Amino acid sequence: MSDASRAAKMESGGVVKGETGREAVEVAEAIKALQTQLADLRKIVQAAKTSGNIAEPGRRQ
Structure with a gap:
């Protein structure tokens, strides 16, 4: 499992009902x-x- 898919799965608590692959x-x-x-x-x-x-903070370059 890739880091991105692992992170997505951890964020959502796994696959939510109704969510497709x-x-x-x-x-x-x-x-x-x-x-x-x-x-x-x-x-x-x-x-x-x-x-x-x-x-510098507060100044645009």
Whole structure:
């Protein structure tokens, strides 16, 4: 079982009555996509920190 499907199953407490297998797969895929986006954002933040390009709170760059 993949981490995404395991996470989806833990969040929902297992398969809910009336939920199809396809819906569970779609939820797992959405979670995986969000995890990928989060990893990308973490890389961007880390790159900004190491380049010394840190925004000041309350100011837009």
